[in-house]
Amino acid sequence: AQSVSQHNHHVILSEAASLELGCNYSYGGTVNLFWYVQYPGQHLQLLLKYFSGDPLVKGIKGFEAEFIKSKFSFNLRKPSVQWSDTAEYFCAGNTGNQFYFGTGTSLTVIP
């Protein structure tokens, strides 16, 4: 079955620490991958997306993600987090007509 999995459920970091959130997918064919962010009290917003080409994609607010086909991974990274990055992060994959979302990672950044 097609799925997306996120193994980090809760992450707590101090400001200026580096961030890496894991995402793995299980598709055999063409897949498009996304990271969404949900700030407290707000709707989900697209952070970045990968369709093809350069496997390192850059998104908004200094986030980036790397598509590694051999590892079926699409991890989200940020070199230095800020308190305002506190949010829930969702990895998602799209193949055919449906989106598949991971269970989400709650990130808390301590000032």
Next chain:
Amino acid sequence: DGGITQSPKYLFRKEGQNVTLSCEQNLNHDAMYWYRQDPGQGLRLIYYSQIVNDFQKGDIAEGYSVSREKKESFPLTVTSAQKNPTAFYLCASSAGRGLNQPQHFGDGTRLSIL
């Protein structure tokens, strides 16, 4: 501004009653989706529609129904058959059926069954 409007933001109903959640978009998007978000379970797809007058079941369609009479509207009815309806419901839309179309989300409706 274009976007997706879900109403109401909070909804309370008695057990055994059907309830309809509204979702309207003015983005001229073809595809619309309904998700349910529960703590620790991420987003699970209930129904989706790629074109007017057509829709398909998602992973957890039991106890729900939808209609797509207009391009901009995709209401979700939570029926009394849904065993655990208390949840946060998110509506989304995307520009087309292509693989590279990200979804845009509404602010959600939190449904509580009393």
